[in-house]
Amino acid sequence: MKNTLCGKKVSDIGLGTWGMGGGESPEFSQDEKYVEAIRYAIEHGVNVIDTAEMYGGGHTEEIVGKAISNYEREKLFVISKVWNNHLHHDSLLNSARKSVKRMQTDYIDLYLIHWPNETVEIKETVSAMEELVSSGLVKNIGVSNFSVSQLKEAMDAAEQTRICANQVEYNYGTRGIEDDLIPFCEQNEIDVIAYTPIMRGAISDYGKLLSMAEKYQVTPVQIALRYVMEKAYAIPKSSNKAHMDELIAAGKIELDPEDYRELSS
């Protein structure tokens, strides 16, 4: 199981925040619920929070900021992402400053390019991200939704620091990256961060998850999550305390290598 990100020891899973405080635009009516949900996760040992400038049109970062203000910042690992229309130099620096301000913090632990944008030179974007590292606003840099070839280009563009993570969709129903991206990242010491790791709870079509859950006396969602955790760092989203307990407990499942092979076959 993976429990480091960019060389830092972190909790077994991270918490996703998509939908907390709106979709692509802000929604303010349930802020308290989301702040409480994030705090609940932190109180129960989760120290990685994944967000993005795009979530809730920026409002999700404000919610994250409020939630984390109660805790020692250095014990947390906050991931945020720059949207792909802000990948030119000045625009990217501006986005990072705004994210940090919305989260009322001094820095972002891991800053990702949310989606590739072939119309902007990767060199320009990566250099701007390296400037953020030099200035201390960002501790580590990475990418999201990058293929192996796009990742190689980003790695080549990095001169002063390294691309340490690629956040991509990876779950029991979407396993194509096991053939190319995961081995490439393993060889190059790049962390694969798995988004939508529990398929938004829609696991009932997968008979093996159901039977394995019965064998281990856990839930199918927990088996689905534990499967992903073998090769990637998972960031499921939940704002429901019972669900969160379930997700956190998945890290305790000791999955027999034979059963893992059975699930992957």
Ligand SMILES: NC(=O)c1ccc[n+]([C@@H]2O[C@H](COP(=O)([O-])OP(=O)(O)OC[C@H]3O[C@@H](n4cnc5c(N)ncnc54)[C@H](OP(=O)(O)O)[C@@H]3O)[C@@H](O)[C@H]2O)c1
């Ligand atoms: N980089 C990217 O392009 C990208 C794209 C998508 C997502 N992400 C990140 O990855 C995070 C996770 O992905 P996701 O939100 O798409 O999907 P997910 O984590 O697979 O699923 C989240 C959904 O599952 C429900 N859920 C949580 N625990 C459950 C449980 N134990 N049983 C049943 N349902 C449960 C949640 O509802 P409740 O809240 O009610 O529990 C929520 O609706 C996002 O929040 C975001 O931070 C990144």
